[in-house]
Amino acid sequence: MTLWTAADAAAATGGRVTADWVADGISIDTRTLRPGDLFVALTAARDGHDFVAQALDKGAAAALVSRIPEGVAAGAPLLIVPDVVAALVALGRAGRARTGARVLAITGSMGKTSTKDMAAAALSAQGRVHAAEASLNNHWGVPLTLARMPADTDWAIVELGMNHPGEIEPLARMARPHVAMITTVGPVHLEAFADVAGIAREKAAIFAGLEPMGGAIIPEDLPTTPILRAGADAAGAVIVGFGEQGAARPLQVRPDAEGIRVQARILGETVDFRLASAGRHFAMNAVGVLAALEKLGADLKASADGLSRWQPDKGRGAVERLGGITLLDDSYNANPASLAAGFATLAQLGPGRRVAILGDMLELGPDEVAIHRDIASWPAMGDISLVHACGPRMKAMFDALAPEKQGFWAQTAADLCARADELVQDGDVVFVKGSKFSRVASVVDVIRKSRQTPAPDDAPDKRNT
Template sequence: MSLWTSADAAAATGGRAQGDWTASGVSIDTRTLQKGDLFVALQAERDGHDFVAQALEKGASAALVSRIPEGVAPTAPLLIVPEVLPALEALGRAGRARTQAKVIAITGSVGKTSTKDMARTALVGQGRIHAAEASYNNHWGVPLTLARMPAATDFAIIELGMNHPGEIAPLARMARPHVAMITTIAAAHMEAFGALEGIAREKGAIFEGLLPMGTAIIPEDLGTTPILRDAADAAGALVVGFGAQGVAKPLKIMPGDGVLRLHANITGQIVDFTLQTTGAHFAMNAIGVLAALSAAGADVKLAAKRLGDWLPPKGRGAVETLGGIRLIDDAYNANPTSLAAGLATLAGLHGGRRVAILGDMLELGPDEMALHAAVASDPAMGSIDLVHLAGPRMRHLHKALPPEKRGEWAESAADLAARATELVTAGDIVLVKGSKGSKISTVVDALRKSGQTPQPVTRG
């Protein structure tokens, strides 16, 4: 497949192409580079120019560079530009401009990646689908995703993320979506924004990139919903709310053994579908996805049926059997909203002692200690038997818990991981959750390395 010719890439970036080459993909990492890829020498922790020779040896068709690197022949197949990142952005904009795909952009404080993956799964069988890999949602991830998009794509799903004010709008304008969805607004990156209202305004900036007559999919049941609605109205968007009060809403949610069965109204269409998860937050995002796909012109009933094939990704709430325990691996990220969802998932499972192993929630700003302590009052805590904690912030939760629920507290996740098998017993249902930087995933690794092989949970 030809994705970029040397002439097309040069025209898109304003660069100078050496040689006559054709790229079948775009890569920023020699470890995952495929033969025929255009290697983009980004400068991040390390300078990508140091890996150009290796990329060409591995079969890259060419490299996007700002200079000829040492050890690379002057006549090597290159696309030479003044700066690599702006050139990648230009390549992404050109990739977006040449396709007639219906583009769906997704952002939110929680659930961006899983919701993007839901949308991709739900669209199977309805055309050629292109979606962001992993969590490629930042200043280089979005243009990379767009640059990788084949011109003949029918549906594209782009994930947008941020850490600081002013990041969403430029990405949204680059993606130029027909439909933009916000999963939720929660206390994440509070150090940069100070309040939920600031986060809502930044997330609402996604609507600035909508094409004319575009659709905004917003969570209807939040205190910050009016801010999102105002942002959508300012962009001239058609607004579709999802949630208990939305025009896309669950009519009935029926928990099963490791699954949720839903009966829902998606802007007037009644659908029934099953999700391979017990997390109610996933159910609500699935309803938002179906609303977004409906707005993009997809077959909603077929999409709802396909949602039964979706599974939560590793580290984001998947339930598995691990020896004598059931494990909910939700160790990828955490903030008060996602932690509440994880605790609710744990509380909703039956069959054994419920144990939570939690690491610090990071980037919550000046109220972080109080926010950790407040978890003791979460309604789901009444159904949880024991809570083990790691990190200086989680010490405040440890002190706030009633003595009968108070398990071990350790300064670091590594300390808990060293004793992981002592924290649980056969028959337990175990949630492991914390911010990625808390390294609570080391507890999951320790449980897995204890000699047990994970097996899928039997689905009802």
């Protein structure tokens, strides 16, 4: 199916084409490029122009470039523009403008990607769904998602992330959602914000991009809820709160062998659904998703049924029984709010010695050491028998623990991996959590290997939170 013709892409970007071409996809990485893709030569850690020849050799329909790269003939199929990122943004705006899809945008301090994936699963039987891949949620990830959207899409789910002030609003105005949802607000990226209230104001900027009379789905039980509500009011949005006391709320959350079963009240209607992951925070976000999809115009009962198709990605809260232990793999990323949610999930997971393996949390600002140290005194730590940790920040937490709870501390995750056989024992319930750059996910891989259970396919690289 044709996604972009040379003429349409040139008109959208104001660029110049060197030959006629038709693309049925868009790629930014030659490792995953498929024949027929338009290759976008982004410049990040490496300059994408250095890979244009390789992309064309692999069957790319054309390349979006700001210059003719070395080794590429002038007659090769190119779309030449002054700035590649600006052209990608223009292509994303054009992709959004040409579709009649109903658009849901999601942001929040945690849970964006799993919530986006829940929404896609819930809509999967209700028409053609286009959702952001992985966590493509930044200044080039959002336009890439929109540019990849087929014109005949029925439902679109876009994820918006940030790590500095002023990033959410332009992304929201690009996506022009009919409904926008905030999963939660927590102490993330505090090195770039004065306080959590500033983070809430940045998240609430998503409502500035809403289509007229759009829906705002906000968490009802937060100290910063008034800030979110004020942002939605300023945008003229129709507000729906979700939470323990919201218009969308869980009535019952019951763990079972495969996850949790939930009964919820959604805008006056009671629905039942199941999720393939433990954790009340997953149930709460699913309730928010159902409210968002109802406001988007989807069938509520069909959406609830569709949630059973959702499976958590590797490192994002999946529970596995393997080789005599129960593993809660939440190792992809971490902040204090998601760590607290993980501890709450751990408490629900059947009998056994609780073992936590924790890596550093990043981007917490000047108080990061104190924030880590305080974890040792959290009430949830009382239910944990043994803690292993890695990283200089988690050293503060480890040193503050009661001696009987101290397992191993190591400077790096690799050092913990070397002691994998000593970390857990049969019957343990094991929780692994840390920021991506702590590399604590590598400990999960070693534990899986030692327990002779194949690891799931690696999740694609993610960007912002």
